Amino acid sequence: MSTQMRYPKNTYQDSxxxxxxxxxxxxxxxxxxELLACCTLSPNQKPNSLVVTxxxxxxxxxxxxxxxxxxxDFHRDSSQNSINLEPPTVRLxxxxxxxxxxxxHGPTVSPIERSxxxxxxxxxxxxxxxxDFGVEIIFDENESEFSGDLFFDFVRISVNxxxxxFVIGSLNGEGFPVKEKPLQKAVGxxxxxxxxxxxxxxxxKDPQDIKINLPEGLEVINHYFGSDKKGKIEVNEIDYEEDxxxxxxxxxxxxxxxxxxxxxxxxLIWHTGVKGIGMSRLRLELKCVSEGFKEISAFNEFSGTGxxxxxxxxxxxxxxxxxxxxxxxxxxxxxxxxxxxxxxLNKEVVIEVNNLNREFDKAQEKVDNLKEYVIKWLKRDxxxxxxxxALTDVSFTIxxxxxxxxxxxxxxxxxxxxxxxxxxxxxxxxxxxxxxxVAPLLELGAGFDHNYSGRENVFLNGxxxxxSREFLEGKYDEIVEFSELEEFMELxxxxxxxxxxxxxxxxxxxxxxxxxxxxxxxxxxxxxxxQKKSGDKLKSMMNTGTTVLLVSHSVGTIRAMCNRVIWLDHxxxxxxxxxxxxxxxxxxxxxxxxxxxLTGLEI
Amino acid sequence: xxxxxxxxxxFKNYSFLLTELIKRDISGKYKDSTLGLFxxxxxxxxxxxxxxxxxxxFFGRTIENFPVYLLSGKLVFDLFANATTGAMDxxxxxxxxxxxxxxxxxMFAVGIVxxxxxxxxxxxxxxxxxxxxxxAPFYWSLFYSPIPLFFLLLLTMGVGLILATLTTFFxxxxxxxxxxxxxxxxxxxxxxxxxxxxxxxxFFFKINPLYAAVSSFRDIVLxxxxxxxxxxxYLIITSIFALIxxxxxxxRYQDExxxxx
Numbered sequence: 003m004s005t006q007m008r009y010p011k012n013t014y015q016d017s018x019x020x021x022x023x024x025x026x027x028x029x030x031x032x033x034x035x036e037l038l039a040c041c042t043l044s045p046n047q048k049p050n051s052l053v054v055t056x057x058x059x060x061x062x063x064x065x066x067x068x069x070x071x072x073x074x075d076f077h078r079d080s081s082q083n084s085i086n087l088e089p090p091t092v093r094l095x096x097x098x099x100x101x102x103x104x105x106x107h108g109p110t111v112s113p114i115e116r117s118x119x120x121x122x123x124x125x126x127x128x129x130x131x132x133x134d135f136g137v138e139i140i141f142d143e144n145e146s147e148f149s150g151d152l153f154f155d156f157v158r159i160s161v162n163x164x165x166x167x168f169v170i171g172s173l174n175g176e177g178f179p180v181k182e183k184p185l186q187k188a189v190g191x192x193x194x195x196x197x198x199x200x201x202x203x204x205x206x207k208d209p210q211d212i213k214i215n216l217p218e219g220l221e222v223i224n225h226y227f228g229s230d231k232k233g234k235i236e237v238n239e240i241d242y243e244e245d246x247x248x249x250x251x252x253x254x255x256x257x258x259x260x261x262x263x264x265x266x267x268x269x270l271i272w273h274t275g276v277k278g279i280g281m282s283r284l285r286l287e288l289k290c291v292s293e294g295f296k297e298i299s300a301f302n303e304f305s306g307t308g309x310x311x312x313x314x315x316x317x318x319x320x321x322x323x324x325x326x327x328x329x330x331x332x333x334x335x336x337x338x339x340x341x342x343x344x345x346x347l348n349k350e351v352v353i354e355v356n357n358l359n360r361e362f363d364k365a366q367e368k369v370d371n372l373k374e375y376v377i378k379w380l381k382r383d384x385x386x387x388x389x390x391x392a393l394t395d396v397s398f399t400i401x402x403x404x405x406x407x408x409x410x411x412x413x414x415x416x417x418x419x420x421x422x423x424x425x426x427x428x429x430x431x432x433x434x435x436x437x438x439x440v441a442p443l444l445e446l447g448a449g450f451d452h453n454y455s456g457r458e459n460v461f462l463n464g465x466x467x468x469x470s471r472e473f474l475e476g477k478y479d480e481i482v483e484f485s486e487l488e489e490f491m492e493l494x495x496x497x498x499x500x501x502x503x504x505x506x507x508x509x510x511x512x513x514x515x516x517x518x519x520x521x522x523x524x525x526x527x528x529x530x531x532x533q534k535k536s537g538d539k540l541k542s543m544m545n546t547g548t549t550v551l552l553v554s555h556s557v558g559t560i561r562a563m564c565n566r567v568i569w570l571d572h573x574x575x576x577x578x579x580x581x582x583x584x585x586x587x588x589x590x591x592x593x594x595x596x597x598x599x600l601t602g603l604e605i
Numbered sequence: 606x607x608x609x610x611x612x613x614x615x616f617k618n619y620s621f622l623l624t625e626l627i628k629r630d631i632s633g634k635y636k637d638s639t640l641g642l643f644x645x646x647x648x649x650x651x652x653x654x655x656x657x658x659x660x661x662x663f664f665g666r667t668i669e670n671f672p673v674y675l676l677s678g679k680l681v682f683d684l685f686a687n688a689t690t691g692a693m694d695x696x697x698x699x700x701x702x703x704x705x706x707x708x709x710x711x712m713f714a715v716g717i718v719x720x721x722x723x724x725x726x727x728x729x730x731x732x733x734x735x736x737x738x739x740x741a742p743f744y745w746s747l748f749y750s751p752i753p754l755f756f757l758l759l760l761t762m763g764v765g766l767i768l769a770t771l772t773t774f775f776x777x778x779x780x781x782x783x784x785x786x787x788x789x790x791x792x793x794x795x796x797x798x799x800x801x802x803x804x805x806x807x808f809f810f811k812i813n814p815l816y817a818a819v820s821s822f823r824d825i826v827l828x829x830x831x832x833x834x835x836x837x838x839y840l841i842i843t844s845i846f847a848l849i850x851x852x853x854x855x856x857r858y859q860d861e862x863x864x865x866x
Binding site for chain 2: 082111362370371372373375421424425426427428442448449451453454461462465466467468469470471474
């Protein structure tokens with residue numbers, strides 16, 4: 003999978019007679035979180051719609067587009083009484099089909115990257131390479147009774163596409179022992195080496211040969227082909243020219259076109275069984291015959307050499323580090339699939355949720371003032387409220403160190419669950435036991451006071467998060483250093499740029515290494531450099547055994563980050579299990595789901 | 606049913622938040638003015654001067670030391686009015702935080718009541734200054750003043766919690782309460798002597814706990830006596846009742862705040 007990320011080179015606004023004019027529009031061409039385009043809106047006024055074009059993509063002509071990921075930032079000014087807008091409509095222009103979607107949230111005070119994702123399977127590289135290809139952002143009118151400023155920071159587009167036809171990899175992408183950390187073995191011992199061959203776009207249907215480069219001193223004892231042949235379909239049943247793009251390699255069974263795998267054990271050439279889109283797996287059980295540092299790899303003429311596998315063979319009777327071997331699975335840690343990883347973790351329960359229920363009143367019946375309430379009461383018009391169940395009998399336990407993703411279509415109850423877990427909402431019934439300090443990274447800089455200096459806000463925001471004065475004083479220097487705002491700490495933050503506020507918010511929110519981290523999307527803040535820094539910080543938090551709960555609309559993010567996934571639908575748990583299984587089933591179900599449910603989700 | 610130990614622990618954990626909120630409320634009160642905290646002195650002083658000029662011609666003969674009479678009542682009343690109004694807005698005003706992060710919600714109401722009380726203590730300097738200037742005597746009874754002030758604080762807290770709960774469900778309570786405070790200010794003898802009220806209406810004044818609070822405070826400051834038992838007792842009973850009702854309502858409905866703000 004390759005990705006091209008681009009910023010637009012052209013921008014203009016589409017003004018109608020009474021909509022708000024954008025000032026400094028060219029600032030949205032730069033992704034610096036400092037220079038912004040601004041539009042002042044009075045009540046019921048719309049901002050001009052924005053058009054950005056000329057992205058200068060150069061996607062290879064034979065690539066298959068998977069997804070077009072649009073990131074943008076818009077936010078409102080920080081005064082108490084400000085504007086209120088629905089999320090804007092984001093539309094692709096100068097493409098054959100109609101693509102239209104909305105980010106999940108309208109403008110808030112914090113500048114946070116919004117995302118809109120389009121399925122790219124019906125787009126062609128030529129369309130995207132065209133300089134006229136662009137994005138139109140159409141805002142609704144300001145619904146608030148107040149005037150205020152709407153800011154716009156940047157638009158950038160990432161196109162995910164498949165260019166390479168074949169991929170050789172390890173089964174899981176991570177499980178191979180690297181050169182710096184080879185698998186430790188003694189003479190006479192055996193281990194498993196797995197190669198995955200992935201024909202990812204099915205353009206080339208010729209069966210492929212893969213040569214296994216096995217060094218001296220390793221011997222093949224056994225071999226297995228680990229292919230999924232459940233949905234084996236004969237090649238001639240499928241009209242490739244018509245149907246090719248409907249296939250999704252990730253969803254598995256149906257479209258695998260398979261012959262039998264074969265391997266010649268003398269030459270170690272593997273004739274892969276897969277003929278179209280699909281995967282073949284070869285698992286070799288190898289025995290260490292002689293001592294030394296060994297490197298195993300696989301080679302195919304189109305895809306080249308895949309990941310290298312390193313093993314260090316010690317003299318017979320070599321004592322291994324005791325914790326390297328996973329007794330429960332009878333495997334070496336470096337041999338484990340990512341999915342298997344968490345099964346070996348400590349089984350200490352950190353979150354236990356039993357039969358959680360939460361109902362809400364249907365919004366349209368809400369009576370929010372006394373006058374209306376009394377009138378309705380007098381007219382005997384106070385209907386018994388109809389409820390809808392946001393969560394029904396949700397139960398699960400999460401062990402220490404698990405990284406759990408929560409997926410589901412819009413309205414499935416994901417954010418309700420997250421709010422309950424972070425203590426903001428109470429369930430109507432059911433119990434929650436949380437064992438450890440929770441850091442909810444739902445909103446950065448909640449409760450910042452704009453008349454306060456940066457320094458005072460660190461303490462205010464820290465206090466809101468429940469930290470003590472002594473703790474914050476001890477961590478203060480660290481926060482300042484991380485936020486890179488040393489010179490500005492004594493200034494009121496109303497003079498800060500939105501990027502600076504986001505940096506400070508991130509620095510305060512992540513100042514502890516919490517035992518449980520609750521994330522609503524992976525937060526990325528600040529300029530590109532700070533984004534990397536904040537991303538690294540989150541990763542390091544996750545790697546220290548922190549239990550992570552991540553709600554994301556991107557299945558890709560979930561696959562990359564989580565080892566377990568809970569799928570919610572209409573408030574109930576549909577599936578709870580290994581990332582791959584749940585994500586595959588979810589993607590399959592997403593094909594049948596209505597557009598409404600899918601708005602803003604990335605499949 | 607009510608887990609005191611647990612609540613105490615939560616309160617302790619968030620005690621720093623309370624001090625930060627009090628700090629924010631106090632510094633935020635006059636944030637855009639150049640005189641800043643000095644307004645806490647200037648505000649009661651100026652309004653006292655204006656009201657004294659206007660009303661002392663009417664009541665100056667019946668009331669001894671009109672400025673001190675006025676100021677001692679007005680400070681007490683303003684504490685109640687400002688703190689309850691502040692507490693009423695405290696939940697909605699901090700909705701951005703409440704919706705995003707778990708925080709004990711009563712902290713916002715308690716914070717504003719405490720900061721108004723501190724503001725009141727600062728304004729007492731003005732009262733003392735006016736007493737010195739007008740040559741009013743300082744009685745030993747001043748040492749009793751924490752008693753009515755403590756119960757006034759409880760009353761304020763209770764009413765504040767009730768209002769905070771109600772406004773999250775009924776937005777127009779805010780406007781109703783604005784009218785009610787104005788009415789209440791006339792129903793409390795701040796700038797007139799209670800003697801001018803005809804006998805048949807006196808009942809309506811006597812049920813006003815603020816009348817009891819103001820009278821108790823004046824007995825101490827102005828007349829050098831322990832507060833009259835009937836006033837003090839009425840203040841104690843109403844304040845405890847208001848506090849219990851406030852705490853009950855707040856706890857009963859606080860979980861629903863999030864979806865209503």
